[in-house]
Amino acid sequence: MTMNIPLRREDVSDMTGVRTSPGAVSKGATRVEIGLSAAIVSVCRDEPMIMCVPTNVDGALVDVLPSGPFSPTEHRTLDTGLRTWVAEQTDLDLGYVEQLYTFGDRGRHAQPFDQTPHTVSIGYLALTRQPLESDDAQDGAVWKSWYDFFPWEDWRQGKPALLTDEIEPRLNEWCERVDTEINPYRTSSRKQRVRVAFGIDGGAWDEERVLDRYELLYEAGLIEEARRDGREAALTWGPVPRFGTAMQFDHRRILATGIGRLRGKLKYRPVVFEMMRDEFTLFELQKTVEAILGPHLHKQNFRRLVESAGLVEPTGDVRAKTGGRPAKLYRFRREVLLERPAPGVRVKPGRA
Amino acid sequence: MTMNIPLRREDVSDMTGVRTSPGAVSKGATRVEIGLSAAIVSVCRDEPMIMCVPTNVDGALVDVLPSGPFSPTEHRTLDTGLRTWVAEQTDLDLGYVEQLYTFGDRGRHAQPFDQTPHTVSIGYLALTRQPLESDDAQDGAVWKSWYDFFPWEDWRQGKPALLTDEIEPRLNEWCERVDTEINPYRTSSRKQRVRVAFGIDGGAWDEERVLDRYELLYEAGLIEEARRDGREAALTWGPVPRFGTAMQFDHRRILATGIGRLRGKLKYRPVVFEMMRDEFTLFELQKTVEAILGPHLHKQNFRRLVESAGLVEPTGDVRAKTGGRPAKLYRFRREVLLERPAPGVRVKPGRA
DNA sequence: GAATTAATGCTCAAATCGAGCATTATGAAA
DNA sequence: TTTCATAATGCTCGATTTGAGCATTAATTC
Numbered sequence: 001m002t003m004n005i006p007l008r009r010e011d012v013s014d015m016t017g018v019r020t021s022p023g024a025v026s027k028g029a030t031r032v033e034i035g036l037s038a039a040i041v042s043v044c045r046d047e048p049m050i051m052c053v054p055t056n057v058d059g060a061l062v063d064v065l066p067s068g069p070f071s072p073t074e075h076r077t078l079d080t081g082l083r084t085w086v087a088e089q090t091d092l093d094l095g096y097v098e099q100l101y102t103f104g105d106r107g108r109h110a111q112p113f114d115q116t117p118h119t120v121s122i123g124y125l126a127l128t129r130q131p132l133e134s135d136d137a138q139d140g141a142v143w144k145s146w147y148d149f150f151p152w153e154d155w156r157q158g159k160p161a162l163l164t165d166e167i168e169p170r171l172n173e174w175c176e177r178v179d180t181e182i183n184p185y186r187t188s189s190r191k192q193r194v195r196v197a198f199g200i201d202g203g204a205w206d207e208e209r210v211l212d213r214y215e216l217l218y219e220a221g222l223i224e225e226a227r228r229d230g231r232e233a234a235l236t237w238g239p240v241p242r243f244g245t246a247m248q249f250d251h252r253r254i255l256a257t258g259i260g261r262l263r264g265k266l267k268y269r270p271v272v273f274e275m276m277r278d279e280f281t282l283f284e285l286q287k288t289v290e291a292i293l294g295p296h297l298h299k300q301n302f303r304r305l306v307e308s309a310g311l312v313e314p315t316g317d318v319r320a321k322t323g324g325r326p327a328k329l330y331r332f333r334r335e336v337l338l339e340r341p342a343p344g345v346r347v348k349p350g351r352a
Numbered sequence: 353m354t355m356n357i358p359l360r361r362e363d364v365s366d367m368t369g370v371r372t373s374p375g376a377v378s379k380g381a382t383r384v385e386i387g388l389s390a391a392i393v394s395v396c397r398d399e400p401m402i403m404c405v406p407t408n409v410d411g412a413l414v415d416v417l418p419s420g421p422f423s424p425t426e427h428r429t430l431d432t433g434l435r436t437w438v439a440e441q442t443d444l445d446l447g448y449v450e451q452l453y454t455f456g457d458r459g460r461h462a463q464p465f466d467q468t469p470h471t472v473s474i475g476y477l478a479l480t481r482q483p484l485e486s487d488d489a490q491d492g493a494v495w496k497s498w499y500d501f502f503p504w505e506d507w508r509q510g511k512p513a514l515l516t517d518e519i520e521p522r523l524n525e526w527c528e529r530v531d532t533e534i535n536p537y538r539t540s541s542r543k544q545r546v547r548v549a550f551g552i553d554g555g556a557w558d559e560e561r562v563l564d565r566y567e568l569l570y571e572a573g574l575i576e577e578a579r580r581d582g583r584e585a586a587l588t589w590g591p592v593p594r595f596g597t598a599m600q601f602d603h604r605r606i607l608a609t610g611i612g613r614l615r616g617k618l619k620y621r622p623v624v625f626e627m628m629r630d631e632f633t634l635f636e637l638q639k640t641v642e643a644i645l646g647p648h649l650h651k652q653n654f655r656r657l658v659e660s661a662g663l664v665e666p667t668g669d670v671r672a673k674t675g676g677r678p679a680k681l682y683r684f685r686r687e688v689l690l691e692r693p694a695p696g697v698r699v700k701p702g703r704a
Numbered sequence: 705g706a707a708t709t710a711a712t713g714c715t716c717a718a719a720t721c722g723a724g725c726a727t728t729a730t731g732a733a734a
Numbered sequence: 735t736t737t738c739a740t741a742a743t744g745c746t747c748g749a750t751t752t753g754a755g756c757a758t759t760a761a762t763t764c
Contacts (some may be wrong), residue, residue, distance in 0.1 A: 030423045031383035034456075034472060070456065071382045072470035078456035102454045102474055104386075104422065104430035118424035120386060120472075122454055196690055203690070283711075301753065303712080324710025325760040338548055338555070635742075653722065655743080676741025677729040 033119045036082040037067035037251055039100070039258035040092065040126040042143065043275050043288045049143040050255060053089050057248065063144065065251045066090050070122070082124050090141040096127040096274040100257045103250055123254030125261055127274035146259060149244045149252055153210060153259065155294040166241060167222070168200060174220040174233070207294050210260035214253060217243060225252060263293055270311055273332040279315050281327035282306060310336055385471045388434040389419035389603055391452070391610035392444065392478040394495065395627050395640045401495040402607060405441050409600065415496065417603045418442050422474070434476050442493040448479040448626040452609045455602055475606030477613055479626035498611060501596045501604055505562060505611065507646040518593060519574070520552060526572040526585070559646050562612035566605060569595060577604060615645055622663055625684040631667050633679035634658060662688055 040051035055064040068085030075081030083094050100123040147154040152163050175190045197212040199205040217223045221233030224246035246252065265271050272288055282303045290297060306312055312330040320326045392403035407416045420437030427433030435446050452475040499506040504515050527542045549564040551557040569575045573585030576598035598604065617623050624640055634655045642649060658664055664682040672678045 030421075030425060031385050032422070032424055033383050034386075069382070070384070070472075072384055072456070072458065073382060076458065078454065078472070081456075099453060101451060102430065104424070104433075106424065106428065120422075120430070192690060298753070300712080320761075322710060323762075325712075327711060338544060650722070652743080672730075674741060675731075677743075679742060
């Protein structure tokens with residue numbers, strides 16, 4: 001966990017031993033560009049969707065997240081910068097927005113390694129209501145299922161065969177492979193990381209570890225982006241297996257971060273409602289949660305939970321044509337945000 | 353929650369409606385400097401401490417977090433950049449490090465508003481073991497109690513009088529004040545934000561909302577940094593009440609973010625152990641948790657929780673001279689990280 | 705009008721949680 | 735030595751909170 005960095009001793013201390021402005025950032029430091037990207041999530045017909053702007057790169061269409069550079073002269077804050085770019089590229093006026101992470105690794109952004117100026121990439125998660133069918137393809141932006149990019153995360157039908165048949169064997173091979181390389185003692189580390197992230201032998205699948213899994217697949221060279229970035233591990237696999245659709249730059253990494261964060265946050269903050277229409281049935285709510293989290297929830301317990309937590313209140317209306325008895329309609333009780341410290345749909349997997 | 357940003361329509365779409373590189377960040381975008389700062393936390397004698405580098409600014413000593421500019425040519429990642437600066441300024445070789453947030457607001461960084469180049473500030477949280485008494489003042493860096501900077505967060509002796517006597521009245525005044533200003537309809541918004549963040553009338557104090565509270569105090573001009581930054585609200589208070597010690601730039605904001613994050617994370621990840629020595633008694637562990645979270649925990653239940661979760665194992669030794677019966681010594685069971693998805697000291701306040 | 709399909713209501717046992725009492729092992733005081 | 739104060743540790747018990755399943759109700763469909 002610890003890392004040793006060669007020290008550069010060039011600090012300016014005065015005679016008293018008190019440093020003069022160690023935090024002053026202004027003496028000729030390198031400047032970098034900042035990229036802002038948004039993983040915009042919605043759920044449409046029980047499918048978690050993310051907003052993409054397919055873009056022509058060298059003649060091929062590549063999926064890109066709505067994004068653009070931060071311009072301190074034009075954007076008052078990072079947040080407004082992001083909203084501006086998203087509005088331009090997708091015509092969406094974002095509501096809920098949350099910063100995810102700032103990535104700064106060299107070589108994970110530009111295609112030609114280190115050819116462009118260094119970019120630091122700030123990823124955001126945004127949630128929107130279910131898009132109407134009509135305004136589906138506005139301005140070149142499209143909604144895509146997030147499982148297009150992460151098929152191994154789709155446990156709605158149980159464990160995906162892709163994991164057992166394709167991914168796990170290759171990851172195991174990659175774990176063994178270290179022996180022949182430089183650090184034999186790191187084998188166990190790789191093995192353990194894979195074990196924890198993918199819940200291999202004994203471990204449970206933790207639906208929140210989306211980024212861990214993506215990063216391991218990247219490191220193992222099993223992801224198109226790894227080959228694109230010139231990762232050596234990627235060259236050892238012959239024809240690269242394409243697990244999921246690739247994205248430009250580090251956008252799939254940002255998306256992985258967003259999915260993981262959303263899956264976690266759902267459990268302790270009432271963020272699902274950012275993706276629901278004003279009125280909904282409890283089953284629709286459950287389906288939305290399940291689209292994001294994966295496993296099936298126990299229906300009766302789910303409604304007990306949601307109702308007893310005071311997250312919703314009935315509107316008085318009902319929705320007919322459900323295929324059975326009509327369902328009561330509910331709305332989100334915004335007041336809970338003021339009442340309890342951390343209300344959320346704290347769910348655990350159950351049976352149907 | 354929604355924000356309307358004036359659109360700038362200057363994007364480059366080709367004839368097919370497919371955009372050409374909306375995510376390409378390289379066409380002459382403004383570059384900025386990136387500041388890396390670390391809130392390094394430890395607990396010493398039941399007091400949560402953070403590492404400061406007091407710095408001479410215009411003749412006065414100001415508290416500064418270990419920090420420095422990110423240099424993409426010298427630092428392979430943001431993370432290594434941070435570790436390098438910390439090692440230089442404090443001689444600490446950091447273990448646990450976690451990114452907190454990236455702040456980009458104009459006017460929150462430089463003292464003379466907008467005089468220096470624009471800086472985006474990335475804050476980190478780092479945890480270290482209890483520092484020995486001896487190496488206390490290494491190289492000009494010192495440990496300070498984090499409650500020096502956030503006295504209103506110190507609920508270890510019950511609700512601080514500072515809140516009831518000083519802060520709440522002024523915040524209430526600030527809430528009312530809006531009527532006389534531009535947006536009358538925002539009154540309720542201010543009131544509600546204050547109500548939720550500070551748990552006024554009926555609401556519970558949520559120990560995790562450290563940043564919310566700091567930001568409100570800043571907005572209300574009740575914080576020295578607000579005056580420094582030229583916030584107009586700060587000018588209306590006559591002699592500014594100094595609630596807690598100020599820090600340079602946005603460092604107190606980063607610290608607030610770190611405290612909030614740590615208080616939250618403690619409950620679902622075993623991060624306390626990053627601050628414990630190899631061997632410790634369960635009561636020492638509890639004291640450390642309480643130093644960070646505040647309220648007293650029920651001793652017997654705490655140990656039941658920690659033991660039954662498999663977070664610790666006895667070493668076999670005991671510590672004498674506890675003032676009573678000798679206490680068994682325990683060590684952290686690192687294996688839990690591999691076993692359960694999200695083990696943590698999920699505590700709820702109780703009685704002594 | 706019977707079968708089918710959901711929505712909704714209700715029960716019950718297991719697990720967890722919050723509190724408090726009881727017991728044990730030291731060092732210090734009498 | 736004995737007694738006392740102080741912690742550490744063990745254990746119990748009722749109140750909730752969960753996990754799971756059965757039962758009932760109200761539409762749609764055949």
